[in-house]
Amino acid sequence: MANFATNYMGLSLKNPIVAGSSGLTNSVKQIQQLEEAGVGAVVLKSLFEEQISIDTNSVMNTGNEQNTYPEAEDYIQNYTRMNSISKYLELVKEAKKAVDIPVIASVNCVNASDWSNFAKEIEAAGADALELNIYELPVDRNVSADSYDKKYYDIVRMVKRKVKIPIAVKIGSNFSNPVRVVDQIHANGASSVVLFNKFYTPDFDLEKLEFTSADVMSTPLDIYPGLRWTGIIKGKLPKAQIAASTGIHDGDGVIKQLLAGAQVTQICSTLYLNGFDVVKGMLTELESFMKKWSFENIEDFRGRMSYRNIDSPAIYERSQFMKYYSNKK
Ligand SMILES: Cc1cc2nc3c(=O)[nH]c(=O)nc-3n(C[C@H](O)[C@H](O)[C@H](O)COP(=O)(O)O)c2cc1C
Secondary structure (H helix, E strand, O other), X not given: OOEOOEEEOOEEEOOOEEXXXXXXXXXXXXXXXXHHHOOOEEEOOOEEHHHHHXXXXXXXXXXXXXXXXXXXXXXXXXXHHHOOHHHHHHHHHHHHHHOOOOEEEEXXXXXOOHHHHHHHHHHHOOOOEEEEEEOOOOOOOOOOHHHHHHHHHXXXXXXXXXXXXXXXXXXXXOOOOHHHHHHHHHHOOOOEEEEOOOOOOEEEEOOOOEEEEOOOOXXXXXXXXXXXXXXXXXXXXXXXXXXXXXXXXXXXXXXXXXXXXXXXXXXXXXXXXXOOXXXXXXXXXXXXXXXXXXXXXXXXXXOOOOHHHOOOHHHHOHHHHHHHHHHOO
């Protein structure tokens, strides 16, 4: 029997498949079902920074009053107002009582502001770790990419000062230099990064000439940006821990991300689309793969195909991509 045991941010997981943050991780019942289905850990639905500020009546004093994360607005209007932060802490406590797998809380944030005191309460409620889902759309022509990046580091430093539990930072893929950003996120105290979040994306309804939302679910084809950057970043920053996210729908997706160097894989859309039993199938595929290659532990092959461990790392880079298209008839 293959050994799937995985250490993620110092936490012991029975396997590297983590249920990512979503509506499926917002109730104790579903968290129990996810544990029964076989996941190694669970990331709770995010609580939004704005919600914490509203509920604690501590208005953010950052000079940036505007909400820059569209999904947050939607979330606040339709759902979050009904759910107080005390309910969130209750969810952490109850989930911890109900399951043996690690429970990772999640906060969506855009600022290093007062909300970070709440991180202490999350820790006190028993969360094993905290995932910070940070996103600010960079649309200000007067603000440099460095200044946008610095906000991420400020948030991590601020939260790190408040809690002892490990912190993961979930980011999008739109950075000028993802390697440096991940390096700096770790240097400022995070134990892991989650590559990458998939954000709410506007679409146009051509019949009504109105805005609509693009499909929130990923497809297996969405794995590639994350696969490339996991491979590159693990090669360049061997000590960085990476939780791969987006487009992992089956065992092959899990195996590929582990080969690229991911510490764990997070799944979400496939749970919605294929049901929780998909986890069993993924574990079976992982087991067959390890048997076929005579790997006893995940460490026997983790990162084997990362940028550092292959003969031609250029394969990860753009030039190879152009060559492919120029040769294509
Ligand atoms: C319905 C839905 C709700 C989500 N809610 C959150 C959330 O609250 N916090 C968060 O960090 N990510 C959230 N996500 C993003 C997922 O955790 C995940 O990063 C993304 O869906 C990509 O992974 P996938 O390809 O496996 O779906 C949500 C995704 C979906 C589809």
